[in-house]
Amino acid sequence: MIALGSDHGGYGLKQEIIGYLEEKGIEYKDYGCYDESPCDYPVFGKKAAQAVVSGECEKGILICGTGIGISIAANKIKGVRAALCHDVFSAKATREHNDANMLALGARVVGPGLALMIVDTFLNTEFSNAERHQKRIDMLEE
Incomplete structure (x- = not known):
């Protein structure tokens, strides 16, 4: 399951990503926001991040x-x-290389077409399991 989170600036692109996930049959949970009303990104970023760390969602x-x-x-x-x-x-x-478990996108930086290619790549690329990369991830987690 994929955790989704956005603020009002990312809401429109999140809707595009939801369409992609539904088309691919990928389960997701939307942690907000739910419209374009001004809101605070830390609230929704942290909710989605906590879902990934808890194991409720695989990636975000x-x-x-x-x-x-x-x-x-x-x-x-x-x-x-x-x-x-x-x-x-x-x-x-x-x-x-980093086994990143969350992808962040800028809705005012990338258009929907490129964003969906980035999402597809992120979701379909596996961690290499190379020892040198795992060593660095372990250092980050210390």
């Missing part, structure tokens, strides 16, 4: 205007490795 996708604020909020939760990606290469690399 976060969206705000730039992706920066909501990724910072999520990364405050121990065990979260949220990566802000604006291109497919970064999404692939962060899964292979």
Whole structure:
């Protein structure tokens, strides 16, 4: 299951991502926000991050205007490795090398077409399990 979280700036793109997940038959849980009314990204970033850390969800996708604020909020939760990606290469690399468990996107930075390619890459790329990468992840978790 995929945890979703956004603020008002990311709400529209989150709806596009929900359409993609439904088309692919991927289960998700939306932790808010639920419309374009002004709201605070830390609230929803942390809720989605806690769902990933607790094991309720396998991975998460976060969206705000730039992706920066909501990724910072999520990364405050121990065990979260949220990566802000604006291109497919970064999404692939962060899964292979960092075993990132959350993807952050900036709705005002990437359009829906590119965002869906990034989401697809993030969700379908496995961690490499390379010893050097695992060692670095372990260092992050200390």
